[in-house]
Amino acid sequence: MPRVRLEHLVKSYGRVRAVDDLCLEVEDREFFVLYGPSGAGKTTTLKLIAGAEHPDSGEVHIGDRRVDLLEPDARNVAMTFESYSLYPHYSVYDNIAFPLRAPGRRMSRAEIDERVRWAARLLGIEHVLGHKPAEISQGQKQRTALARAIVRPADVYLFDEPLSHVDAKVRHYMRGELHRMSTMLNNTIIYVTHDYVEALSLGDRVGVLDHGRLHQVGTPREVYYAPRDLFVALSFGQPEMNILEGTLTAAGGRLRVETALGTTHQLATGEPLPTAGTEVWVGLRPQDLQLGDLGAGTAFEAEVLVFEPLGTHGVLRARANGQVLNVLVPPNASFEPGSRVLLDYPEDALYLFDRESQLNILHPRITTPQGARDGGAKA
Amino acid sequence: MRKWLAHLVLIAIYLFFLLPLYWVVAMSFMTNQQILTYPPQFAFSPTLANYKALVLGQLGGGVGTLQVDYLHNFVNSLIVSCGAVGLSLVAGIPAAYALARFRFRGADNWAFTLLSFRFAPALLILIPLLQIYQSVGLYNTYWGLILAYQLITLPFIVWIVRGYFEDVSPELEFAARLDGYGWWRSFWHVSLPLVKPGVAAAALLAFIYAWNNFIFALVLGSSDVQPVTVATLSFMTASGIQYGVIAAALVISVVPILLLAVYAQRFLVRGLSMGAIKG
Amino acid sequence: MARRVATTNLQEGVAVAAAPPTPTAAARARWRPYLLVAPSIVLTIWVLYPFAQSVWYSLHHYVLSQPWSRPFVGLRNYQKIFTDPDFLHTVAVTLEYTLLAVAIELLLGMLLAFLLNRDSLLTKILRPLLILPLMVAPAIGSLIWKLETNPQFGFVNFFMSFIGQRYFPWGSSPRTALLTVVLVDVWIFTPFIALLLLAGLRSLPQQPFEAARLDGAGAWFTFRTLTLPMLMPYILIAVMFRILDSLQQFDIIYAMTQGGPGDTLMTFQLRAYLEAFTFLRLSESAALILVLWVITYAISYVMVRYWNRARAHLRGA
Numbered sequence: 001m002p003r004v005r006l007e008h009l010v011k012s013y014g015r016v017r018a019v020d021d022l023c024l025e026v027e028d029r030e031f032f033v034l035y036g037p038s039g040a041g042k043t044t045t046l047k048l049i050a051g052a053e054h055p056d057s058g059e060v061h062i063g064d065r066r067v068d069l070l071e072p073d074a075r076n077v078a079m080t081f082e083s084y085s086l087y088p089h090y091s092v093y094d095n096i097a098f099p100l101r102a103p104g105r106r107m108s109r110a111e112i113d114e115r116v117r118w119a120a121r122l123l124g125i126e127h128v129l130g131h132k133p134a135e136i137s138q139g140q141k142q143r144t145a146l147a148r149a150i151v152r153p154a155d156v157y158l159f160d161e162p163l164s165h166v167d168a169k170v171r172h173y174m175r176g177e178l179h180r181m182s183t184m185l186n187n188t189i190i191y192v193t194h195d196y197v198e199a200l201s202l203g204d205r206v207g208v209l210d211h212g213r214l215h216q217v218g219t220p221r222e223v224y225y226a227p228r229d230l231f232v233a234l235s236f237g238q239p240e241m242n243i244l245e246g247t248l249t250a251a252g253g254r255l256r257v258e259t260a261l262g263t264t265h266q267l268a269t270g271e272p273l274p275t276a277g278t279e280v281w282v283g284l285r286p287q288d289l290q291l292g293d294l295g296a297g298t299a300f301e302a303e304v305l306v307f308e309p310l311g312t313h314g315v316l317r318a319r320a321n322g323q324v325l326n327v328l329v330p331p332n333a334s335f336e337p338g339s340r341v342l343l344d345y346p347e348d349a350l351y352l353f354d355r356e357s358q359l360n361i362l363h364p365r366i367t368t369p370q371g372a373r374d375g376g377a378k379a
Numbered sequence: 380m381r382k383w384l385a386h387l388v389l390i391a392i393y394l395f396f397l398l399p400l401y402w403v404v405a406m407s408f409m410t411n412q413q414i415l416t417y418p419p420q421f422a423f424s425p426t427l428a429n430y431k432a433l434v435l436g437q438l439g440g441g442v443g444t445l446q447v448d449y450l451h452n453f454v455n456s457l458i459v460s461c462g463a464v465g466l467s468l469v470a471g472i473p474a475a476y477a478l479a480r481f482r483f484r485g486a487d488n489w490a491f492t493l494l495s496f497r498f499a500p501a502l503l504i505l506i507p508l509l510q511i512y513q514s515v516g517l518y519n520t521y522w523g524l525i526l527a528y529q530l531i532t533l534p535f536i537v538w539i540v541r542g543y544f545e546d547v548s549p550e551l552e553f554a555a556r557l558d559g560y561g562w563w564r565s566f567w568h569v570s571l572p573l574v575k576p577g578v579a580a581a582a583l584l585a586f587i588y589a590w591n592n593f594i595f596a597l598v599l600g601s602s603d604v605q606p607v608t609v610a611t612l613s614f615m616t617a618s619g620i621q622y623g624v625i626a627a628a629l630v631i632s633v634v635p636i637l638l639l640a641v642y643a644q645r646f647l648v649r650g651l652s653m654g655a656i657k658g
Numbered sequence: 659m660a661r662r663v664a665t666t667n668l669q670e671g672v673a674v675a676a677a678p679p680t681p682t683a684a685a686r687a688r689w690r691p692y693l694l695v696a697p698s699i700v701l702t703i704w705v706l707y708p709f710a711q712s713v714w715y716s717l718h719h720y721v722l723s724q725p726w727s728r729p730f731v732g733l734r735n736y737q738k739i740f741t742d743p744d745f746l747h748t749v750a751v752t753l754e755y756t757l758l759a760v761a762i763e764l765l766l767g768m769l770l771a772f773l774l775n776r777d778s779l780l781t782k783i784l785r786p787l788l789i790l791p792l793m794v795a796p797a798i799g800s801l802i803w804k805l806e807t808n809p810q811f812g813f814v815n816f817f818m819s820f821i822g823q824r825y826f827p828w829g830s831s832p833r834t835a836l837l838t839v840v841l842v843d844v845w846i847f848t849p850f851i852a853l854l855l856l857a858g859l860r861s862l863p864q865q866p867f868e869a870a871r872l873d874g875a876g877a878w879f880t881f882r883t884l885t886l887p888m889l890m891p892y893i894l895i896a897v898m899f900r901i902l903d904s905l906q907q908f909d910i911i912y913a914m915t916q917g918g919p920g921d922t923l924m925t926f927q928l929r930a931y932l933e934a935f936t937f938l939r940l941s942e943s944a945a946l947i948l949v950l951w952v953i954t955y956a957i958s959y960v961m962v963r964y965w966n967r968a969r970a971h972l973r974g975a
Contacts, residue, residue, distance in 0.1 A: 052553050054684040069682040072556040073565075085554045089572045098568075102559030148558075386780055389773045392766070393784055396791050396845065402813050403802050419813040466701075474698035481691035489695070491962055493702055498958040500906045502930050503947045506940065507711030529701045537698065562690070591795030593909040594927075608797045612913055615801055622805065629802055633794050640793040644786055647853070 001064070003028040003188040004049065004156050009058035011044055011212075018044040020212035022058070026156070026190060031182050033203030034192045035235070041212040042192040043082070046158045049190070050077045062155050073102075078154035082161040084145040086133040092144050093129040096120065099152045119147040122181065139170050150181065156188045163198060175201060196236045200224065208232045230281060230358040233351060239286050239315060239326040246282035246352070257282065257352060260323050263298045265347055267362075280361065283351030286315070289327040289343055299344040307335040318343065406626035414622045429627035449628055452610035456632075458521055459596075459606055460589040463528035464536075464582050470529075471536030472578065476570065478537065479544035490537070497534045504530065505598045512599060519601040527595050532585035539584070543577030544570070580646030587636055607632035715944035722938035735945040744921070744929075748946075752925040754836060756904040759843040763900060764893070766844065767851030774852070775859045785856075792849040799846045800839070800913035804829065807838070829915045832922040839923060842910050847903070851896045858892030859885075898961040902954055926950040 002025035011019040018041045026032045034042045047053040049060055051072030060068040067075045078099075086095050096119055099105075100112045107115075120126045123143040128136050133144065142162055149157055162178070163171045179202060182189055193199055199206050200220040207217045208231070216228035227233035234240050245260040255267045259282045293299040302320035309331050316327045316335060320343065327343060335341065352361040406414055408425035433449045477483070478490055508527060509518065517523035547570055555565035571578075593608045600609070611628050614620060640647065716735055720728045739745045774781050774788070791799070806812045807828040818826050828838045862885070870880050908927040911917060917928040924932070926946060933943035 050553075050557055051683065054687070069684070071561070071683040071686070072553065073559050073561055075557075077557060079554070079557050081550055081554065083548075083550065085548065085550045087551065087554075087569060098555070099558035103561070103564060105559060152559075382778075385773055385776070386778075388769075389780065389784065392770060392773075393787070396849070397787065399802055399806055399814075399845065400790060400794075402806055406805070415811050417811050418816050419811065470697035470701055473694040477691040477694035483691045486691075489699065489702070491959075493698075494962060495955060495958055496702070496705070498902045498954055500927055500930075500947050500950050500954065501908070502927050502934070502943070503712050503951050504705055504708045506930075506934050506943060506947075507708035507715065510711070511708065526701075526704075530705060533698060533701060562686075587793060591793075591798075593795060593797035593913070597912075608795050608909075611798060611801055615804070622808075622811075625805060629798060629805070632798050636793045636795075637790060640789050641786065644789065647789060 001028070002026060003030070003063060004190065005059075005061040006045070006049070007059045007061070009045070009048055009060065010056045011041075011048060011053060012056055017212050019048065019055070022212065022214060024207060024214065024217065026188060027205075029186060029188055031189045031191065031202060031204045033199045033206045034190060034209055035194070035196065035199040035203075035206050036209035037194055037235075039211075040194075040209045042194075042209055043160055044212075045209070046079065046160050046190065046192055049156070050079050050158055051075050076155045077158060078149040078152065078156075079158040080142075080145040080149045080160060080162055082164060084133075084141045086141060086144055086148075088133055090132070091129065092120075092125065092131055092133065092136065092140075095133065095144055096129075096147045096151050099148060105152070115151050116147075119151040122150070122184065123147045123177070139166055139174070142166060142174075146181070150185060154187070156190060157185065159189065159191045161192055161194065163193070163195070178202060196238075200236065208235055226360070227351075228360055230283075230353045230360075233283055233353070233360070237285060237287075239328075241351070242284045242286065242289070242323075242325045243353075244282045244284070244323050244325075246280045248278045248280060257350075261300050261320050263300055265298070265350060279355045281353040281355060281358070283353060284325070284345055284349060286326040287328040288349035289325065289345050291327075291329060291333075291341060292344060293342055294344040294346065296344070296347060298347065299342055301340050302343050304335045304337050304339050304341060306337065307333075316341075403626050403629050406623060407630045409623050409626075411621045411623055414626075429621070429623040430631075432624055433627050433631065449607075449610065449614070449631070452605055452607050453631060455521075455604050455610075456590055456606035456608070459524045459528065459604065460586050462521065462525040463532045463589045464585045466525060467529060467532040467536045467585060468578070468582060471533050471581075472540055472571075475537045475540035476544050476566070478541045479547075480549065490541075493534050493537055496530045501530075501594050502598075505595065509598055518599065519603050521604055523599055524596060524604055527599055528589050528592065531588050531592060531595070535585040535588070536578075536581045539581035540574055540577045543574040547573045576646070579643070583639060583643050583646055587639065590636055712944045712948060715940050716948050718941055720940040722934075722940055731941075735941045736949070739942065739945055739949065744924075745946075747921065748924050748926055748929045751836070751923060752905055755840060755843075755907060755923075755925060756901055758836070758840045759847070759904050760897060760900045762840070762844050763848045763851050764897060766848045767896070768855055768893075770848065770852035771855035771859055774856055788849045788852060790849075791846050792853075794846060796842075796846055796907075796909040797913040800842050800910045803838070803842050803845070804914055830919060832919050835915060835919060835922045839907075839911050839914055842914065843904065843907065846910075847900060851900065854892050854896040855889060858889050862888050894964065895961070898957065898964075902957055902961070905954055905957075906950065 004024075004026040006022055006024040009019050009022040010017070020041075022041075022045065034045060036042050044053065048055050048068070049062075051067070051070065055068055058068070059066055062075060062077070067077075086092075087098065090098065093116060096116045097112050100107050100115055116129075117126065120129055123146055125136075125140055125143050125147060128140055128144075133141055136144070142165070146159075146162065149159075159178075163174055166174055175198060178191075182202075191198075191202060200223075203220055205217060205219055206223050208215045208223060210231055216223055216232045218226070218228075223232055224236050227236070230243070234243070247258050249256050249258055256264055257267060257280065258264050300320050302318035302325065304316065304318050305324070306317040307329075308315045308317075311331060314329045314331045314333060316329050316333075318325055318327060318341060325343070350362075353359065354361055402419075405423075407429055408427070409423055410426055410428065413420065413423050436448055436450065478486055505527070512518040512523050517526070551569055551573070552565050555569045556562070560568065590606070591608065592606070596604070596606050596609045600606075605613075607628075611625075611632055614628050615625055717730060717732060718728045719731045719735075770788070774785055794802070803814070807814045807826075809815060809825055809827075815824055815826065818824060827834050829835050866884055866888075867880065870884060875883075905925075906927050907925055908931070911923045911925060911928055912931070915923055917924045917932060921929075927950070930943045930946045930950075933939045933946065
């Protein structure tokens with residue numbers, strides 16, 4: 001059964017609905033990432049699970065217990081905070097030991113010491129155990145916060161943007177550490193971030209949240225290759241997916257889409273599609289656009305605007321038919337602003353979104369062989 | 380030239396402020412004879428006779444010995460001041476926390492009412508309170524004074540400690556809750572230690588104002604519980620008491636506070652302005 | 659109610675769920691603030707009863723020597739007060755005392771603050787000593803000065819002899835009594851203003867002054883247009899504190915002369931004390947005090963409003 005279940009959670013602050021009828025199930029031992037921009041309601045959701053806030057309506061279940069009526073200390077939840085919230089008057093050792101010294105947990109001094117050192121060793125902070133939080137670096141504070149969370153058994157671990165205040169360089173390293181740690185913990189984790197790289201690399205599943213509502217819940221592959229709507233599609237990828245106007249037309253009993261680039265595609269039959277004459281959004285990922293002609297008759301000319309070489313790749317910004325596009329190109333290419341290039345893309349790289357609902361119209365582009373999980377969220 | 384003048388003026392002003400204190404201390408070490416000599420001698424050989432007399436409770440005057448119990452008054456001051464501050468801490472710290480953390484009905488109104496006590500004329504409460512105390516049996520008792528002193532000490536605790544609680548992040552308390560501590564325990568282990576300096580400052584100031592209080596003790600107490608402030612006045616007007624002994628009594632009544640003040644300088648500015656100004 | 663910290667054994671969780679219903683966390687959180695303030699509220703509420711009593715006294719005719727007869731007289735006591743020439747005298751004395759004391763303290767305090775703001779060996783030694791007179795109980799301070807202005811041997815008189823005033827009457831003469839008590843007030847409370855202003859001076863930002871210096875502004879000009887306006891919050895707070903205190907001054911005057919000689923120093927609270935404890939006229943006393951209270955309440959209301967703004971401004975900005 002799911003380890004964490006949120007049923008129709010609603011939480012408002014004044015007129016703002018931070019969490020809007022949220023329903024979610026997190027499986028046992030799953031590393032679940034809650035992803036979304038600032039203000040999406042991610043931290044509020046964590047707070048509702050942990051007990052810092054009480055929902056206006058809805059229920060929170062952990063295991064088979066209903067916990068939204070319980071005090072935070074009765075929920076058996078561990079959490080790290082974006083600002084770490086280390087106890088400033090305690091040493092690192094005492095910070096980590098604090099949960100183990102709670103009333104009701106009868107552990108001997110030796111047992112506590114063993115657990116604290118285990119956690120410190122796991123996170124590489126044994127050498128600062130005697131220091132106070134004010135005396136250690138940002139990265140060490142973050143690892144102390146993690147150590148404090150994992151040092152005791154809990155039903156679910158909540159991590160609120162643990163890497164957001166960490167240097168970019170260290171962040172890469174810490175992602176690996178988090179992965180390693182989560183495997184060792186072998187427990188349920190809910191991880192909140194606004195960084196899509198973390199979401200895709202760490203999560204077993206990702207929930208995309210915006211304005212308190214879940215747009216999609218799925219594996220990293222699903223949310224990336226089969227985004228449920230425009231918002232999800234734009235959430236992943238740097239630069240963002242290119243979005244163009246397009247129209248559906250009928251020709252010989254089959255539907256065609258005409259893009260603003262001037263290209264046309266025939267859509268496969270057997271798809272439930274809206275009627276001809278509908279306006280749609282067309283999506284093309286920068287990495288799917290290529291230089292040169294692929295020979296399928298969809299190549300088009302574009303004028304070079306800006307080229308940014310970025311080390312591992314380059315970003316070319318070009319305009320075709322009045323549409324500005326970002327294209328990923330090899331980093332050692334060179335382009336003259338104003339010159340013309342030929343661009344093309346494979347037909348199956350095309351995304352179509354309904355103008356009104358912004359839902360992804362085409363069927364999911366991938367099918368996961370082992371128990372395909374639906375790309376849609378319960379809403 | 381400017382600097383020299385500034386220093387001169389500064390020293391002159393400080394002489395005005397410090398000489399009277401120095402002189403009363405000096406007088407406490409003088410015999411009656413030495414005091415009465417005019418012009419006053421700045422060099423003299425000190426004697427402990429005055430202090431001995433006060434401590435032992437016997438004054439050898441011109442007309443036989445007088446029983447005096449000044450030490451009892453000193454102890455009274457101690458009991459009442461410590462008691463008042465203690466009670467205010469117990470009642471005031473939770474209230475300060477509540478005001479800092481929660482927005483509840485009547486919060487600001489009540490906080491202002493509490494503060495207004497600090498600025499209201501004491502007799503407004505004291506005279507009717509005296510009637511009540513006399514009928515209830517609280518007149519001339521320690522508890523009577525301790526309860527009355529709350530008007531003085533409680534506002535300090537609530538207002539100053541509240542400011543410090545506002546600086547403590549609520550997230551810290553929540554972290555303690557998640558770590559398995561009930562509300563009260565997380566308050567005790569996390570919130571309270573972090574406002575220790577505020578509590579110290581508030582308690583210090585409240586103690587000073589309680590110790591220095593005069594009118595409350597004058598109205599609501601009599602010889603049994605008189606603190607040093609009131610006792611010294613009657614001491615001074617009583618006949619047959621030597622000036623040196625009076626000086627010694629004055630010194631004893633201020634020494635504890637002066638020592639505290641020197642020790643805890645830095646808390647004082649913030650406390651004096653009731654938290655309006657960061658020292 | 660045993661609320662154990664649950665472990666990962668979810669079987670225990672089942673037991674907890676089956677336990678009798680306890681008040682929900684949300685409900686408890688709602689009641690918590692009220693519980694926390696309850697003791698303090700109790701301590702403050704019991705003060706309101708005496709306050710109500712005072713009001714009651716002022717509206718009746720209550721003489722302690724005739725406790726059986728306490729007829730209601732409405733506002734007559736207040737009428738009596740306002741038409742009584744002695745009342746005008748009380749107001750005059752109180753105002754004189756307040757104005758004199760606060761003015762001198764402000765000027766002297768400001769001078770001290772500026773002098774102490776420079777860093778030198780002298781100021782480093784003197785700064786910590788500033789607080790000493792302030793720590794002396796006003797009543798004790800009054801007694802110290804009384805002792806040291808003794809016409810026989812007082813060392814203050816010795817200094818006065820340098821200006822030909824060896825036998826300056828201090829508290830015993832109606833002409834000099836006010837000056838005497840104001841002197842004690844100034845001695846005790848000038849450090850209060852000086853300390854506050856010093857804290858203010860030290861917290862002022864440096865840039866405007868540097869800019870003014872670069873622009874060639876003179877000392878007086880800088881003071882008038884920069885220093886003074888920026889110090890205003892501190893000055894106003896300090897002054898309001900002192901005004902409120904001085905209007906109600908009791909300890910200093912009582913210790914020095916008990917209000918005398920005659921009624922030269924009968925400020926509001928002293929007069930009220932006299933009415934209540936010597937003449938046993940509780941109603942007149944109460945009416946007097948209530949008039950004083952209204953005045954101080956109004957001033958403190960204004961001050962707190964202003965000061966909440968100042969507090970936010972000085973803390974955050």
